[in-house]
Amino acid sequence: MRPTLLAICCAACTAGRESQPWPVSAMAPQIEERATGSEGHWVAVSHPRELRGVWIASVANINFPSRTGLDAEAQKAELDGIVDTAAESHLNAIFFQVRPELDALYESEIEPWSRYLTGIAGGDPGYDPLGYLLERAHARAIEVHAWLNPYRAKQRQSSVAAREHMTLTHPDLAHNYAGGVWMDPGAPVVQDRLVEVVVDIVRRYEVDGIHFDDYFYPYPDGSEPFPDSRTYTSYQSAGGELGRHDWRRHNVNVLVERVASTLKEIAPQVRFGISPFGIYRPGIPAGIVGFDQYDGIFADPLLWKSRGWVDYIAPQLYWPSTQTPQAYGTLIDWWSQQPDAQRYTFAGIQLSKVGSAPAWSTIEIQAQIELSRLQRDRRSLGNIFFHIGPLQQNTLGIRDLFRDHLFIEPALSPPVLTDMDRVIAPPELEIKDNEVALTTPDDAFATTLYRFDNGDWCLLQVLSITERRLSPGPGTWAIATVGRNMVESLGTVFELP
Structure with a gap:
């Protein structure tokens, strides 16, 4: 499946992390967080869970x-x-x-x-x-x-x-x-x-x-x-x-x-x-x-x-x-x-x-x-x-x-509280002709697609693990992996013209 997504920023944005009743640090792996918006780098993303x-x-x-x-x-x-x-x-x-x-x-x-x-x-x-x-x-x-x-x-x-x-x-x-x-x-x-x-x-x-x-x-x-x-x-x-x-x-x-x-x-x-x-x-x-x-x-x-x-x-x-x-x-x-x-x-x-x-x-x-x-x-x-x-x-x-x-707005359920310290690896991306191919760990449940808009990361879609090719359109994007414990990885950043 190769969905084309509307580049519309919904309300499920990273700013919602302030209302999360768990520490955001628990939802990101202990790896270097790099510059927001830099292609191939990582960024912390989250959205209001429900x-x-x-x-x-x-x-x-x-x-x-x-x-x-x-x-x-x-x-x-x-x-x-x-x-x-x-x-x-x-x-x-x-x-x-x-x-x-x-x-x-x-x-x-x-x-x-x-x-x-x-x-x-x-x-x-x-x-x-x-x-x-x-x-x-x-x-x-x-x-x-x-x-x-x-x-x-x-x-x-x-x-x-x-x-x-x-x-x-x-x-x-x-x-x-x-x-x-x-x-x-x-x-x-x-x-x-x-x-x-x-x-x-x-x-x-x-x-x-x-x-x-x-x-x-x-x-x-x-x-x-x-x-x-x-x-x-x-x-x-x-x-x-x-x-x-x-x-x-x-x-x-x-x-x-x-x-x-x-x-x-x-x-x-x-x-x-x-x-x-x-x-x-x-x-x-x-x-x-x-x-x-x-x-x-x-x-x-x-x-x-x-x-x-x-x-x-x-x-x-x-x-x-x-x-x-x-x-x-x-x-x-x-x-x-x-x-x-x-x-x-x-x-x-x-x-x-x-x-x-x-x-x-x-x-x-x-x-x-x-x-x-x-x-x-x-x-x-x-x-x-x-x-x-x-x-x-x-x-x-x-x-x-x-x-x-x-x-x-799309939403994941909250992370499993007793298993929050176990964080899955971010996805690996390969981009060709404005199409993104995903590779995720074997134990992934889903991926989440975010768009960077007005200085914030906004969740556009929760994607099943079977959706491995995307054409989201122009913009700055990040894709995170979701573990079976509902903990998101950092988002892998990429840009499309």
């Missing part, structure tokens, strides 16, 4: 595949459409649900194929959905995060599991509850399985993130407690002294810390984050009313964030800004202010509600994005939207609003 993500839910065939039983080519066409929609909406990250029920939407020797692909648990779809999505999305410089559910084994108790499914290999740890089946979070073998799955994914696939949502212990059904007495009794018999609720939270915390430490050791470039329920506890902050996740599903996202176990928290703020007991503005302000070990907040927005009621207009979605951006200096640097459906349908023109107003 994660613009969207969830792709496979459970119950919410988004993908749209129904069970589609053949491989039809499913691939749907994935192509998902990538097209994300690109047309100017999003830069896809959160793809690859383990909705202790199963797999990718080739796995650990867990069976998901029933949501073929209609039969364990049924081979004839291709690798995660592998295919990675190929297509990375070719558009769009990140793919593998979204896993840690403990949910079946959404419905009546569904038939594949014979190698964990509910059948460890039936004593599979509990019927609230209409579904859940593996016991207090059982070490359940925790070990999830860590094994995470390791398998990051070693075999170039995913950009590992992501959990809000399902830890199941939401209470209001009639009976979760049936984990056997594992709790075993814990007490071994000398454990925590009360039951504290023990449950401890089980989740141990799992989160294990996943975090494992990723830091074997794949530090992979971003790890969690999207918890949007209210921490009732009355926090003052005036907020709702479910208590701390004592209801035994999740403690403030601990995960303050300990630095996660790169980000994406609280599901699924209420309109006008709904005072759960107001979006109040909640994003509170979440962004929490002790965070320099971690990010990427608030979840319930895009699926757009057009469903007067409170859920496109103006409301815009207001929520703008409220998130007001907390930028506190590392609120983006949003994740649930889910892609309204963008595919362009409900109330929401895709047009994203493309033409809210996300006009």
Whole structure:
């Protein structure tokens, strides 16, 4: 591909580095920075970062595949459409649900194929959905995060599991509850399985993130407690002294810390984050009313964030800004202010509600994005939207609003904070007949093209790693390499007449 770019300077300029909540020096390699504008030399470039993500839910065939039983080519066409929609909406990250029920939407020797692909648990779809999505999305410089559910084994108790499914290999740890089946979070073998799955994914696939949502212990059904007495009794018999609720939270915390430490050791470039329920506890902050996740599903996202176990928290703020007991503005302000070990907040927005009621207009979605951006200096640097459906349908023109107003300028997501010291080399350029040929390191994710205009470097485009020949037109330009940790190199400067 040889794109010709309009020489128009957008607002995503190097001046934006002043608002970045990380030191610019951490985003440039320790090599000599030479004169700005000198061809073949290097210059520090940056732009305002923002994660613009969207969830792709496979459970119950919410988004993908749209129904069970589609053949491989039809499913691939749907994935192509998902990538097209994300690109047309100017999003830069896809959160793809690859383990909705202790199963797999990718080739796995650990867990069976998901029933949501073929209609039969364990049924081979004839291709690798995660592998295919990675190929297509990375070719558009769009990140793919593998979204896993840690403990949910079946959404419905009546569904038939594949014979190698964990509910059948460890039936004593599979509990019927609230209409579904859940593996016991207090059982070490359940925790070990999830860590094994995470390791398998990051070693075999170039995913950009590992992501959990809000399902830890199941939401209470209001009639009976979760049936984990056997594992709790075993814990007490071994000398454990925590009360039951504290023990449950401890089980989740141990799992989160294990996943975090494992990723830091074997794949530090992979971003790890969690999207918890949007209210921490009732009355926090003052005036907020709702479910208590701390004592209801035994999740403690403030601990995960303050300990630095996660790169980000994406609280599901699924209420309109006008709904005072759960107001979006109040909640994003509170979440962004929490002790965070320099971690990010990427608030979840319930895009699926757009057009469903007067409170859920496109103006409301815009207001929520703008409220998130007001907390930028506190590392609120983006949003994740649930889910892609309204963008595919362009409900109330929401895709047009994203493309033409809210996300006009290109942007990378923020760098992975725990891996910022590792900086990729700048690209090597060969210029002939006003065409630029790029050579980048093997582990590059993308490149960024900047134009020098009015004394500043302005980002024109984020280019996929497959785009190796450019004809940007007359001007002074710089191209930087982007590592898989989203850290940019210095820009290699060149001029075209």
